[in-house]
Amino acid sequence: MNTIFDTRRYLIPFRTGLLPQIFCDTLVLGSGVAGLRSAIGAAKSGQVIVCAKESLDLTNTAWAQGGIAGVLSPDDSIEDHINDTTTAGAGLCDPQAVRLICEQGPDRIKEIIDWGMAFDRNADGSLRAGREGGHNSSRIYHAGGDATGVELQRTLIDKAASHEHIRLFDHCFVIDLLTHSNEPGSPVLGAMTWHPKYGLQVIWARTTILAMGGSGQVYRETSNPRVATADGIAMAYRAGAQIADMEFIQFHPTTLYIPGAARALISEAVRGEGAYLLDHAGHRFMPAIHELAELAPRDVVASAIVRQLAIQGGKHVWLDCRHIEGFKARFPGIHSTLDSFGLDPSKDLVPVHPAAHYTIGGVRTDLGTRTNLPNLLAVGEVSCTGLHGANRLASNSLLEGLVMGAIAGDEAANRSDTSPVSPGSIVSMIEHSNHAELDLDDVRSSLRSTMWYNAGIERTLTKLDDACDMFDLWGRYTLDKIFETPEGWEVQNMLAVGALIARAALSREHSIGTHTLANAPEPSPMNEHPEHPTPRQHTIWTRGASTPTFTRTLAQLETTNPNPITIHIEPSAKPGVSKN
Ligand code: SIN
Numbered sequence: 001m002n003t004i005f006d007t008r009r010y011l012i013p014f015r016t017g018l019l020p021q022i023f024c025d026t027l028v029l030g031s032g033v034a035g036l037r038s039a040i041g042a043a044k045s046g047q048v049i050v051c052a053k054e055s056l057d058l059t060n061t062a063w064a065q066g067g068i069a070g071v072l073s074p075d076d077s078i079e080d081h082i083n084d085t086t087t088a089g090a091g092l093c094d095p096q097a098v099r100l101i102c103e104q105g106p107d108r109i110k111e112i113i114d115w116g117m118a119f120d121r122n123a124d125g126s127l128r129a130g131r132e133g134g135h136n137s138s139r140i141y142h143a144g145g146d147a148t149g150v151e152l153q154r155t156l157i158d159k160a161a162s163h164e165h166i167r168l169f170d171h172c173f174v175i176d177l178l179t180h181s182n183e184p185g186s187p188v189l190g191a192m193t194w195h196p197k198y199g200l201q202v203i204w205a206r207t208t209i210l211a212m213g214g215s216g217q218v219y220r221e222t223s224n225p226r227v228a229t230a231d232g233i234a235m236a237y238r239a240g241a242q243i244a245d246m247e248f249i250q251f252h253p254t255t256l257y258i259p260g261a262a263r264a265l266i267s268e269a270v271r272g273e274g275a276y277l278l279d280h281a282g283h284r285f286m287p288a289i290h291e292l293a294e295l296a297p298r299d300v301v302a303s304a305i306v307r308q309l310a311i312q313g314g315k316h317v318w319l320d321c322r323h324i325e326g327f328k329a330r331f332p333g334i335h336s337t338l339d340s341f342g343l344d345p346s347k348d349l350v351p352v353h354p355a356a357h358y359t360i361g362g363v364r365t366d367l368g369t370r371t372n373l374p375n376l377l378a379v380g381e382v383s384c385t386g387l388h389g390a391n392r393l394a395s396n397s398l399l400e401g402l403v404m405g406a407i408a409g410d411e412a413a414n415r416s417d418t419s420p421v422s423p424g425s426i427v428s429m430i431e432h433s434n435h436a437e438l439d440l441d442d443v444r445s446s447l448r449s450t451m452w453y454n455a456g457i458e459r460t461l462t463k464l465d466d467a468c469d470m471f472d473l474w475g476r477y478t479l480d481k482i483f484e485t486p487e488g489w490e491v492q493n494m495l496a497v498g499a500l501i502a503r504a505a506l507s508r509e510h511s512i513g514t515h516t517l518a519n520a521p522e523p524s525p526m527n528e529h530p531e532h533p534t535p536r537q538h539t540i541w542t543r544g545a546s547t548p549t550f551t552r553t554l555a556q557l558e559t560t561n562p563n564p565i566t567i568h569i570e571p572s573a574k575p576g577v578s579k580n
């Protein structure tokens with residue numbers, strides 16, 4: 001059987017002793033906001049390597065059109081930011097994580113301004129604060145109108161690239177985390193990577209920081225870049241990390257719907273500027289659904305569009321921006337995307353459709369970014385701190401990446417002078433499968449369609465159950481294969497994480513936050529049940545367990561070994577030196 005419960009420990013066979021080896025103090029996997037901010041902190045003490053799957057700036061961070069939320073105005077308060085975050089999170093936010101991130105946010109924003117990030121400013125030079133859905137105060141800071149992510153990514157790449165202790169590896173595909181043994185709770189010792197030119201390489205590290213982003217690509221419709229194939233969550237799961245709250249996927253109501261083109265995000269801020277959603281007959285449908293009309297919470301707008309499509313039978317609804325003055329100046333990036341498809345928002349209606357946008361669940365961490373595996377920290381979208389609860393407040397994710405990235409960096413820097421343990425040799429033995437050859441493109445597109453129709457915006461227990469059965473079957477002849485390139489590893493990762501999302505969603509038998517179930521039974525908030533979480537409990541999955549466990553807090557993480565376990569960086573093995 002190769003189901004998600006019983007997945008292989010490693011995707012490929014190897015003997016580390018026969019491969020080129022690289023040594024560092026801190027290995028950061030991922031080059032978005034959380035990864036780069038971690039790397040900059042870790043480099044205060046010790047040598048750091050950052051691995052990016054493709055180019056350094058192909059990240060969800062760089063694609064962010066929203067801003068960074070933070071309390072910088074005397075008219076606003078941390079308590080209000082905490083309240084807005086908690087309200088959006090539908091009662092499932094971890095209060096300690098929310099407080100920590102809201103409190104530390106302002107300092108992190110000031111810090112990146114000092115590092116050269118050019119936020120949008122008012123005529124008097126003060127920072128221009130905007131408002132987005134769910135925020136009761138103007139506390140969102142943008143750059144370049146709709147290009148906050150691009151500017152944040154540029155600032156952090158510049159800062160990291162100029163640091164003498166940081167090396168940036170691009171096009172470095174991470175296949176798996178290396179653990180001391182295959183036993184649950186075994187310490188992480190680095191990662192097995194693959195480069196199109198150099199092939200397999202082992203990178204040993206005292207501390208590994210997982211910052212590999214989310215899983216948008218497991219859905220047929222997504223606002224995420226092609227690299228978001230859930231690799232980080234899948235490899236952490238294989239290594240024995242606890243994976244929390246995977247049923248919560250945030251769907252964005254408006255991505256550009258042009259068949260054949262990637263689904264480009266059309267920011268909520270466009271509706272904030274007054275854009276209307278129209279059905280095929282040209283009528284606004286949101287005012288009849290919610291008092292905030294087009295500015296209702298994201299899950300409400302996304303569900304309304306799905307229902308509208310079911311009624312009218314079309315492939316998209318329209319976004320009407322024709323009355324918005326100065327669209328090009330306010331949204332230069334979106335304008336240019338529309339222009340590239342021959343659309344002029346001052347004259348044309350824009351075809352839009354919802355899409356998977358943000359993975360709320362992920363690798364469970366405590367407030368110090370520690371996972372249940374010694375030496376493994378996790379930050380950003382790949383992690384689950386409990387900040388977002390069951391639904392993420394707009395513009396809180398870049399904030400989380402900055403704050404938790406700084407905490408992870410400090411944690412790693414503090415570990416860089418530790419007692420010696422040799423990394424030793426790790427061997428992965430896998431039998432070749434005698435199952436049929438696969439059409440990988442077909443598996444990939446089938447699983448993405450299944451996720452969209454069976455585990456998408458509006459779910460039913462029957463459809464989720466069907467998806468779980470399909471993934472168990474597909475897993476038997478896909479997860480036992482040995483692939484030699486990223487195309488195969490990505491499909492294996494997407495299948496494992498798609499199954500985790502469907503399983504977690506099936507276990508939660510009531511609607512909450514982004515998890516919308518048709519015909520759901522009424523939740524019983526207090527009565528704990530062995531197979532289903534209450535609305536106040538998080539779901540946790542771990543490799544080898546066929547059922548989830550439930551917990552009321554993510555922050556109090558019990559590790560099998562709470563102390564860092566250290567590896568010896570041999571004096572002769574300077575970072576970057578390959579040893580055969
Ligand atoms: C948007 O601009 O609509 C997305 C912002 C976010 O996801 O935080």
